Amino acid sequence: RSDFVTHRIIIDCDPGQDDAVALFLAFASPELDVLGITTVGGNVPLELTHRNARMMCDIAGSDVPVHAGCDKPMRQPLRTAEYIHGETGINGIDVFDPVTPLQAQHGVDFIIETLLAADDDSIILVPTGPLTNIGTAIDSEPAILAKIERIVLMGGAMREGGNRTPSAEFNILVDPEAADIVFRCGRPITQMGLDVTHQVLSTKERVDRIRALGNPVADATAGMIGFFERYDMSKYAAPGAPLHDPCTVAWLIRPELFTGKDCNIAIETQSELTLGHTAVDFWHVTDRPRNVHWVYQVDSDGFYDLLTERLATYGDAA
């Protein structure tokens, strides 16, 4: 393709079945140069999120370095989500001891060092878990800000309401102080909240297409979705699970699949009742700056076509 664009990205995640699918999609996408994976305590504790990320590297044959970051939020106690993801965080596939090593360097130090060594505006951060690592990195080394081209994150909600409290989505609720730092950092942000991620449902037909690819990554994806979807299917009476986190990666590869609007978004950090709420000024009723590209709509068939097409490439090497 003549218009080929390469984005250099760092994926900051808490796998999590949907984080795992985001990693698989990124590894299989030649538009993306994944410089590293940092993990954070979130869906499950940190020891499991870095183990799970390394398992995904093994399964996908990726040599992207994995760094463990923060094990707890900046100020809050860690809330986890085993009731959705299972005890391992990736229930639906068998756990094994990965060959991919854990890097010695702390995830936050990796983010800071990588950004400081980069050109201005040259690296995209892709957080798909609580924002603890990114918030901590910005807080301890503000000089990294100039290096950040954009932050493309999964978190928050407007019309869908919260999924962990009536007001808050899980990733933002777990570390609202870190989210507040990120949302006020002044760099461009693209946000995939529940309003859009609840549109990419893993229907039986879509998962069958993935399973039929018959390669190890497709098998792992279908296996993990099979476990992950049972929670949302019963909670929302939906025909499948929302693949929240891969929306970030898909937006980088095929932004034309998505519709969004530049808005001010601010994080509630004070109220006990609405902690972690993302206040989306969709109609610009304040003078606050439009700090976020808020994505609220997706061509979900196009999303699954893209995911299936990219997962199919894992069969090429076999």
Ligand code: BDR
């Ligand atoms: C988000 O929370 C986690 O459970 C998922 O991995 C996703 O990042 C959805 O609210």
Ligand code: CA
């Ligand atoms: Ca996640």
